[in-house]
Structures are given as structure tokens and as C-alpha cells.
Amino acid sequence: MPVRSTGPVVPSRVGWSELTCNPRHRVRPVPRQQVQAEQALARSRAFLEAMRTRRTVRDFSDRPVSYELIRNAVATAATAPSGANLQPWRFVVVADPQRKRRLRAAAEQEERAFYSSRASAEWLAALEPLGTDWRKPFLETAPYVIVVFEVHKGPRSPRPYYAKESVGIAVGLLLASLHQAGLATLTHTPSPMRWLNEILDRPAEERAFVVVPVGYAAEDATVPDIGRKRLDEVLILPDGTEGAVLDVRRSWSG
Numbered sequence: 001m002p003v004r005s006t007g008p009v010v011p012s013r014v015g016w017s018e019l020t021c022n023p024r025h026r027v028r029p030v031p032r033q034q035v036q037a038e039q040a041l042a043r044s045r046a047f048l049e050a051m052r053t054r055r056t057v058r059d060f061s062d063r064p065v066s067y068e069l070i071r072n073a074v075a076t077a078a079t080a081p082s083g084a085n086l087q088p089w090r091f092v093v094v095a096d097p098q099r100k101r102r103l104r105a106a107a108e109q110e111e112r113a114f115y116s117s118r119a120s121a122e123w124l125a126a127l128e129p130l131g132t133d134w135r136k137p138f139l140e141t142a143p144y145v146i147v148v149f150e151v152h153k154g155p156r157s158p159r160p161y162y163a164k165e166s167v168g169i170a171v172g173l174l175l176a177s178l179h180q181a182g183l184a185t186l187t188h189t190p191s192p193m194r195w196l197n198e199i200l201d202r203p204a205e206e207r208a209f210v211v212v213p214v215g216y217a218a219e220d221a222t223v224p225d226i227g228r229k230r231l232d233e234v235l236i237l238p239d240g241t242e243g244a245v246l247d248v249r250r251s252w253s254g
């Protein structure tokens with residue numbers, strides 16, 4: 001399809017009402033991915049099937065991982081939408097064994113306190129089907145540990161908006177990219193996480209959001225025998241119709 005206009009939209013030619021937002025800003029054409037209509041469903045299904053095989057893995061092999069896969073995953077994460085496009089994220093990639101050892105030691109110290117006293121009985125009961133405990137060997141075994149930070153207001157950074165939502169979306173894309181590359185991941189959230197700033201030399205305005213060990217799953221790795229909710233438990237349509245049979249020409253919004 002030819003590119004129509006590269007210049008800014010001129011308010012006098014296109015009325016305000018036809019625009020989705022204030023026209024007094026610079027614009028450019030939407031980048032197009034060029035998905036043929038007849039391929040759309042197949043591509044969408046293939047992505048769904050790929051993502052269905054993603055599981056949180058806790059047993060990692062020490063088999064090396066190409067750094068380019070990590071780099072591409074971070075670049076993919078950094079395409080996420082964010083509040084006011086402030087992109088309030090930072091991804092610290094740890095591969096050095098000594099630093100991973102320090103991460104593990106500090107995380108295990110927090111986790112011992114969590115499992116022995118900090119966690120409520122209700123929380124521990126919720127974790128029961130996962131079989132987790134204070135031990136975090138994966139912080140050393142996984143070839144890479146990506147520590148994701150939210151970036152708040154500081155000497156070099158503005159006040160972000162919707163920081164958690166923005167960084168959460170970015171982490172979703174990070175996990176999807178790593179999974180596409182055949183890698184296993186774990187979203188690990190020791191709490192509190194302030195000590196990560198010291199170990200990783202990050203300034204106070206950066207707040208750790210999640211720790212993501214990355215590597216190949218160990219040969220004998222297992223995952224908890226738990227399932228995902230059925231689609232009808234998570235997908236609600238205005239008229240209760242199951243999504244797949246909804247006629248796309250019917251309007252959702254009324």
C-alpha cells in the first residue's frame with residue numbers, strides 16, 4: 001500500500017472531529033506489518049499455540065544462551081506502550097557468576113524470612129500447589145538473570161505515569177520473546193527488593209519490579225501440575241457469546 005502522507009495533519013483541512021487527538025503534534029504514518037487477511041487466523045493460532053507452552057520454570061540447565069537472544073528480547077520489551085511514552089523501564093542483565101551468587105544469597109535471606117514468618121498462612125496456602133520454598137538456586141544456574149526496574153523521577157528521569165502498568169506490559173513482551181526463542185523464564189519477586197539497587201549499582205529512582213532468570217530448562221525439569229482457567233472464565237462478552245463464533249460485523253460498543 002502506498003504511503004499517503006508523511007507531513008503533519010493540517011487542522012484547517014481535517015476537522016478536529018475527524019482526529020483521534022490534538023492535531024498540534026507531529027505525526028507520521030502508522031508502521032504496517034502487512035499481514036495478508038488469509039494468513040491472519042493461522043498466524044494468530046500459531047502464536048496462541050506457542051504461548052500455551054510457556055510455563056514458569058525453576059529448574060535451569062547451565063547450557064549457554066546466545067546474548068543476542070537476550071538483547072532482542074529486551075529490544076522487544078522496549079517496544080511496549082507506556083504512560084506518556086516515557087518508557088520508564090531499565091533492564092539489567094546479570095551474567096557474571098560472582099554477581100549472581102550475591103543475588104542468590106540476598107534473595108534467599110529475604111525468602112527465609114518470608115517463608116518462616118513474613119508470609120500469612122493464607123499466602124503460604126496459595127503457594128502450596130507451586131511447591132516453592134526459600135531456596136533459589138536458579139539465580140545461579142540460569143546463564144542470565146534480567147532484573148527489571150521501574151524508573152521514577154530523578155536527576156535524569158521525569159515523573160512517570162502508570163509506571164507499573166507500563167513495565168508490566170514490557171515484561172509480558174520480554175517473556176513472549178524469550179519463549180519464542182525456546183528459552184525458559186521465571187518471574188521471581190523477592191520482597192522487598194531494595195537490596196537489588198546496591199548489588200546492581202542502580203540509583204535510588206530505579207525500583208526493582210521483577211527478577212527474571214533466563215536459560216534452557218534442565219533436561220529433567222518439571223513444572224507444577226496446575227492449569228489455566230478456561231476461556232469462558234476469563235472472556236466476557238456483552239451478550240455472553242463465545243468469542244470465536246461472534247460475527248465480527250456486529251458491533252461491540254452498542
Ligand code: IYR
Pocket residue numbers: 111114127130132133134188189190191
Ligand atoms: N517470592 C517468594 C514467594 C512467591 C510468591 C508468589 I505470589 C509466587 O507466585 C511464587 C513465590 C518466592 O519466590 O518463593
